[in-house]
């Protein structure tokens with residue numbers, strides 16, 4: 525019995541996908557007015573389309589200035605750079621071309637319109653360039669996810685983590701795990717082949733078991749570490765407290781802009797209002813909420829309910845008190861961390877002695893220290909983005925499935941027939957293979973690429 529290998533199936537389906545290849549084109553820079561817009565093409569007609577709108581074709585991989593013309597009437601659209609990037613050494617593995625035009629909306633629209641008039645060229649679907657890169661083996665699924673995260677990264681820690689995954693760090697860890705698993709499988713399967721009478725020799729079985737126990741522990745550790753996944757989402761902070769304590773004023777001070785309405789009327793804030801901040805390189809989502817109090821007002825009551833719910837699900841709650849009216853008691857929250865913050869110290873320097881932080885949203889006093897502390901708390905909760913780990917639910921599900929198969933194998937170790945054991949390990953190996961798309965690449969393509977934008 526051979527160690528499982530589905531690479532031949534994979535090649536068949538890849539070949540099938542390659543046979544019906546259109547040439548795709550899209551603007552790859554952000555939409556709207558800009559100095560420059562980059563339009564990319566990929567597919568068998570990319571060279572011909574480039575000749576048609578920006579000929580003569582430049583030397584491979586050399587940027588050349590060209591008149592960009594509509595091939596239907598030779599009308600000049602713009603003057604820009606043309607690049608010819610023949611496959612298979614291109615980003616998608618296919619023939620590719622780029623034109624860099626001036627970034628006005630009408631220029632981009634006219635250039636794209638001219639390209640779509642070329643035979644065999646159509647608009648790219650969201651993520652289709654990256655998808656083709658994956659199908660051509662230029663990049664695996666986990667690396668494509670890293671690339672998506674890199675495009676979405678808003679803070680330095682998110683960028684560090686994304687670039688690691690885009691460069692293949694997660695794929696490499698998973699591949700090492702898969703090799704360990706395959707090694708253990710080989711011990712079992714060799715025994716099935718060669719000892720008809722007695723099953724797998726005891727030493728080989730024991731060695732396989734040790735290896736699988738160690739692997740199972742490594743995977744459990746990875747599952748237990750949620751930091752990488754949380755770094756993608758951000759650290760959630762809820763500002764809660766009695767009405768008029770200055771919660772909305774604090775949100776505005778942290779955001780450095782007028783996000784929330786501030787008045788001296790208690791019960792001003794009703795909805796939960798969020799701002800995304802970059803605190804020391806970490807993504808922090810701060811939510812302002814309605815002041816917590818008993819109320820008959822149906823709208824305010826709903827606000828209070830939302831405030832309490834947000835505080836419950838936050839990573840950290842800031843309980844804001846008015847230092848001129850100390851003595852409030854923060855509610856019991858299940859939030860991992862709760863800090864008491866005394867506000868308005870510009871008018872009551874001595875108030876609220878129990879506070880962890882003393883600030884004035886009005887003058888800014890104490891805010892630097894609060895922001896620094898929030899950044900540190902976020903860093904502890906999210907990690908620095910320097911460790912390779914589970915970054916999304918898809919990985920978590922695959923690792924959990926591997927973990928379950930390994931547990932089943934290890935629990936039943938002494939009673940399971942060798943063939944059943946080998947089958948469980950093969951399933952675990954396939955589930956690991958799904959992370960990078962060595963197995964079942966088509967199954968995960970939709971899920972992975974649905975979050976990409978057009979032109980990526």
Ligand SMILES: Nc1nc2c(ncn2[C@@H]2O[C@H](COP(=O)(O)OP(=O)(O)OP(=O)(O)O)[C@@H](O)[C@H]2O)c(=O)[nH]1
Nearest residue numbers: 767768769770771772773791792793815868885886
């Ligand atoms: N002196 C002083 N006044 C402040 C400070 N922060 C807020 N205030 C004032 O306190 C009043 C209430 O401020 P808000 O920010 O609306 O308070 P809130 O906690 O959001 O109130 P609700 O949304 O009604 O629960 C306003 O008049 C603010 O100008 C501060 O640091 N010092």
Ligand SMILES: [K+]
Nearest residue numbers: 768787789792
């Ligand atoms: K208020």
Ligand SMILES: [Mg+2]
Nearest residue numbers: 771772792793
């Ligand atoms: Mg408010």
